[in-house]
Amino acid sequence: METHKKLTIGLFGFGVVGEGLYKVLQQTPSLNAGIKRVCIKNPGKQRNAPASLFTTEKEDLLFDDDINVIVEVIDDSNAAFEIVSIALRNGKAVVSASKKMIAEHLPEILEMQQETGLPFLCEAAACASIPVIRNLEEYYDNDLLHAIKAIVNGSTNFILTKMFEDKLDFQSALILAQQLGFAESNPKLDIEGYDAVNKWAILLNHAYGIVEHPNNILFTGIQNIQFSDAVVAKEKNLDIKLIAQAKKLKNGKVAAFVLPQFVKTDDPLSFVKNEYNGVVIESGFADKQFFYGKGAGSFPTASAVLSDIGALRYNYRYEYKKLYHHTPHELAHDYYLKVYVSFDDWKYIPRDKFEWIEEWHADAERKYLIGVLHCSHLTEDRWWKENGSSLILTNEPIIDNLDIINLKKRSLELAGVA
Numbered sequence: 001m002e003t004h005k006k007l008t009i010g011l012f013g014f015g016v017v018g019e020g021l022y023k024v025l026q027q028t029p030s031l032n033a034g035i036k037r038v039c040i041k042n043p044g045k046q047r048n049a050p051a052s053l054f055t056t057e058k059e060d061l062l063f064d065d066d067i068n069v070i071v072e073v074i075d076d077s078n079a080a081f082e083i084v085s086i087a088l089r090n091g092k093a094v095v096s097a098s099k100k101m102i103a104e105h106l107p108e109i110l111e112m113q114q115e116t117g118l119p120f121l122c123e124a125a126a127c128a129s130i131p132v133i134r135n136l137e138e139y140y141d142n143d144l145l146h147a148i149k150a151i152v153n154g155s156t157n158f159i160l161t162k163m164f165e166d167k168l169d170f171q172s173a174l175i176l177a178q179q180l181g182f183a184e185s186n187p188k189l190d191i192e193g194y195d196a197v198n199k200w201a202i203l204l205n206h207a208y209g210i211v212e213h214p215n216n217i218l219f220t221g222i223q224n225i226q227f228s229d230a231v232v233a234k235e236k237n238l239d240i241k242l243i244a245q246a247k248k249l250k251n252g253k254v255a256a257f258v259l260p261q262f263v264k265t266d267d268p269l270s271f272v273k274n275e276y277n278g279v280v281i282e283s284g285f286a287d288k289q290f291f292y293g294k295g296a297g298s299f300p301t302a303s304a305v306l307s308d309i310g311a312l313r314y315n316y317r318y319e320y321k322k323l324y325h326h327t328p329h330e331l332a333h334d335y336y337l338k339v340y341v342s343f344d345d346w347k348y349i350p351r352d353k354f355e356w357i358e359e360w361h362a363d364a365e366r367k368y369l370i371g372v373l374h375c376s377h378l379t380e381d382r383w384w385k386e387n388g389s390s391l392i393l394t395n396e397p398i399i400d401n402l403d404i405i406n407l408k409k410r411s412l413e414l415a416g417v418a
Contacts, residue, residue: 005068007033007312010061010092012083013074014038014047014054016181017097017124020302021071022049025309033069033309037061041074062086069093069312071305073124077101081108088112088120095308097124097301100189103198103214106205110320119317124304126199127152127277129293131307135281136206137318144284147247148207152199152258154275154296155183155190156222156242161273164230164240182275182296193221193242196258200244207246208254209320209328216331218257218379224390225260228366229342238262239270240392249400253332255375261393262340268292335375336399340392341384342368348387353377355404372399 009025011018022035038053039061047054061067062083070087072080072094080101087094089112096102102109102125113120123133127150136145151157155177162173174191177183189195197219204210204217222242233240243261246254263270268290272278277295282288294300322328336355343349346367351357357371378384384391 005313007031007069007309008067009033009035009069009071009309010064010067011035011038012058012061012070012072012080014040014049015073015075016298017073017301017305019048020298021073021305024299024302024306028306031306031310032313036067037064058083058086062090062092067092069095069309071095071309073097073301073305077104081105084109084120085112088116088118091116091118093119093312094121095124095305095312096120096122097305099125099195099198099202103201106201106211106213110211110323113317119312119315121308121311121316121318122202123308124301126202127279127291127293128154128295128297129300129303130277130279130291130295131304132203132279132291133206133318134307134311135291136203137321140207140281140283141321144286145207145248145281146284147282148203148245148279149269149282150203150244150279151241151269151272151277152203152244152279152295153190153193153196153242154277154294155187156193156196157272157277157295158182158275159191160222160225160240160242163225163227164233165273170225177275180275181298191221191223193219193258196221196242196244200246200256200258203244204246204254204256204331205320205323206318207322208248209322209326210254210256210331211323211328212331218259218375220259220385220391222260224385224388225392226342226366226390228364229340229390229392232340232342232368233262236262237265238395239265241269241272243269243393245398247398248329249332249335249398251332251334251401252329253334254329255332255335255398257375259391259393261397262395264395267395333375333379334401336372336401336404337375337378337397338370338372338394338399339397340368340370340394342366342390344388348383348389350377350381350383353381370394372404
C-alpha cells in the first residue's frame with residue numbers, strides 16, 4: 001500500500017463500536033479515510049447513517065476492488081474469521097477488534113500474514129484505548145520484559161468497583177454495566193473471564209512470542225467472589241481486581257494466567273476503577289511503566305481502531321519480533337501460587353494439595369484460608385470453582401519453583417517445627 005494512499009474502508013458491524021468509528025471518521029478528515037460500505041446482519045434496525053451505506057451481503061465489501069481496508073467489529077467470531085481470511089487473501093489490509101476470533105485462530109492469522117505480507121492490526125482487541133500492543137511490539141525487547149500485570153476487562157472492573165465502593169449487589173452492578181454499554185451482550189463472556197483470557201492470549205504473543213490457545217491458559221472470572229471476600233480485603237487494606245498476569249521465571253518460561261487478585265491500595269492497578277483498564281509493565285532497566293485508559297465503550301474502542309487505520313497509511317504492520325526474531329518463550333506449567341480461598345464447608349477443600357497453609361479461619365460464618373499450592377492443582381482440578389468456593393490470588397502470588405524449598409523451610413521455622 002502506498003504511503004498516504006486514500007483508505008477506502010469496508011466496515012463489518014454497526015453496533016456501539018462500528019457506529020462510534022463512523023462518527024469519529026467524519027470528525028477526522030485529515031486521515032484521508034472513508035467508509036464505502038457497511039455490512040450488517042439486521043437490515044430492519046434503525047441506524048444513524050444513510051441507508052445507502054448498508055448491505056447484508058459480505059461479498060459487496062470483500063470483492064469490491066475500491067475497498068483496500070476491511071474493518072471488522074462484530075460479535076460472531078466464526079464469521080469474523082471467515083471475513084479476515086477472505087479479506088487478506090483478496091489483498092486487503094485488515095483491522096479487527098474481535099478478541100475471541102484472534103485468540104482462537106492466532107496460528108492461522110499469523111500464517112496468512114506471512115503468506116500475503118499484508119497488515120493485520122488489532123489494537124482495539126486488547127485494552128481498547130490503551131496502545132499496549134504497539135508498545136509491546138515496538139518498545140519492549142524480549143530479554144528486558146520481566147512481567148506484565150493488567151486489568152484488561154472494563155466490565156468486570158466496573159462491577160467490582162460498584163460492589164465494593166457503592167455496596168451494590170452483583171446482579172445490580174451487572175445490570176448497570178449492561179445499561180451503560182460496558183458489558184458484552186452475553187455477560188458470561190465478561191463475568192467468567194473468557195473475554196479477559198482472549199485478550200491475554202493476544203498480548204502474550206506480542207509480549208513474549210507465545211502462541212497459545214486461550215483454553216490452555218489458567219483463568220476464571222469474578223463469578224464466585226463474595227461480599228465477605230471484600231470485607232477480608234478491607235481488613236487487610238487490599239482491593240480485589242480481576243488481574244491478567246505474566247511473569248518470566250528463572251528457567252526462562254513464562255507463568256501466565258487471569259485470576260481475581262488482592263491488590264495493595266498503593267499498587268497502580270488499585271487506582272483503576274469502573275470501566276477503565278490499566279497495564280503495568282516491568283522491564284529490566286526501566287523499572288515499571290503504567291498505562292491507563294478506558295477499556296470499554298464506543299469511543300475508546302473506536303479510537304484504537306482509528307489508530308490502526310491511521311497506521312496503515314504508513315504501511316505499518318506487526319513484525320512479531322519476539323516470535324520471529326528471538327527464541328519465543330514458552331508457557332510455564334511448574335510454579336506455585338499463594339492463594340486465598342473462602343468456602344462454606346471444609347469438606348470441599350483438598351487440604352492435602354496445599355504445600356502449606358499460612359492462615360485459616362474456620363470459626364467465621366464464611367470460612368477462609370491462605371496457603372500455597374502448585375499451579376497444576378488449579379489447571380487440572382475444578383474444586384476451586386465449585387461448591388461456593390471463591391479463590392483469589394494474594395498480591396505477590398507467583399512463587400518460582402526454585403524458591404519453594406527456601407520458603408518451605410522458612411515456613412516451618414516460623415511454625416516452630418524446624
